[in-house]
Amino acid sequence: RTLRIGLIPGDGIGKEVIPAGRRILEALPASLKLKFEFVDLQAGFQTFEETGVALPDKTVEILKKECDGALFGAVSSPSKAVKGYSSPIVALRKKLDLYANVRPVKSVMTAANPIDMVIVRENTEDLYVKEERTYDAADGSGKVAEAIKRISERASSRIATMAGEIALRRQKIRDSGTASIHSSPLVTITHKSNVLSQTDGLFRTTSREALAAARFSSVGVEEQIVDSMVYKLFRQPETYDVIVAPNLYGDILSDGAAALVGSLGLVPSANVGEGFAIGEPCHGSAPDIMGKDIANPIATLRSVAVMLEFLNEELAAAKIYAAVDANLEEGKLLSPDLGGTAKTSEIVEDILRRL
Ligand code: NAI
Ligand code: MG
DSSP: OEEEEEEEEESTTHHHHHHHHHHHHHTSOGGGOOEEEEEEOOOSHHHHHHHSOSSOHHHHHHHHHHOSEEEEEEOOOOSSOOTTOOOHHHHHHHHTTOOEEEEEEEOOTTSSSOOEEEEEEEOSOBGGGOOEEEEEOTTSSOEEEEEOOBOOHHHHHHHHHHHHHHHHHHHHHHHTTOOOSOSSOEEEEEEOTTTOTTHHHHHHHHHHHHHTSGGGTTSEEEEEEHHHHHHHHHHOGGGOSEEEEOHHHHHHHHHHHHHTTSOGGGOOOEEEETTEEEEOOSSOOOTTTTTTTOOOOHHHHHHHHHHHHHTTOHHHHHHHHHHHHHHHHHOSSOOGGGTOOOOHHHHHHHHHHHO
16 A cells, blocks of 8 residues: 655744654555655745745645645744734644544553543534624623634534544554553543533533444443543543543643643644544644754654554554654653753654664
């Protein structure tokens, strides 16, 4: 099988870590019978400054027509609003209908308190439909601002179904003998339906229904109110396997969970739709460390693995996860964000060698 992968480095350290992502794909063992073709694509703030658009139509078109998946580095956003500029990754998620943001948060098994969870965030609706308005209060008490929180059955059902599929896939990997802190699949539905009985209520009941499907009969399903979820996530993160959440809660939980493993430089994600996935490290363009060859490439290498999982190349993904874990467990070649002194290039070489 030949997979065609779009490479969108973006800005800052995106330009340093995406080449590492390409190299690990090229270094996968020949026994997997996987070949890759790469297409270099533009997006980001530099692209905006050079061409006047942050996400050229050509990038979207090539991704749609020619690619099986993509890797996205990071983009810089100006601190003050710049006319005509808006985030290309947000636009890409929309244009390619990448309705799920999937973020695995995993420590090494040898950690004092190992954790291994995946947060599955709905990516198309909720408060992020950005339907806001501001008006003057009728009673003269000043301005009032409102935002629409939109939850649909269709979006809730497909995100919960994806969470169920991920739970099953993780169990399959455990059944094949991969060591894990979990023994059975569990999906935790996150909401605040005690207060928002209609919107979050719909998310809750629809998720429940989707996960009641016969093929998920082996998957445990529980729910948790989002505020107590934050508490438990920080106190007992090891209890979570797969978490499914509407857009806003998912955004907050996934950044919070990233803090549990020590560095942004370790945490991957993927934006997933029907038959397409974009791997994306969860960090930004990190202008403070760019150009020094010290960015941690692991978030990107793991994002390559997450992308591969959603392109049904689970074996290839497992090999990348294992090579990364071996590097971390040995702990000799670590980047400065993990307390080490190794260069990006040295870490990449070490992981490629283990692969
Ligand atoms: P950031 O994630 O770029 O950096 C936060 C801190 O983490 C910095 O100290 C940075 O050096 C460190 N860091 C991040 N990734 C690292 C890695 N791979 N290895 C080692 N250290 C790493 O977030 P920040 O500073 O808030 O934003 C910088 C720029 O990135 C802004 O223009 C922001 O808009 C953009 N950004 C883009 C994102 C995206 O493209 N998805 C996400 C977050 C921020
Ligand atoms: Mg976020």
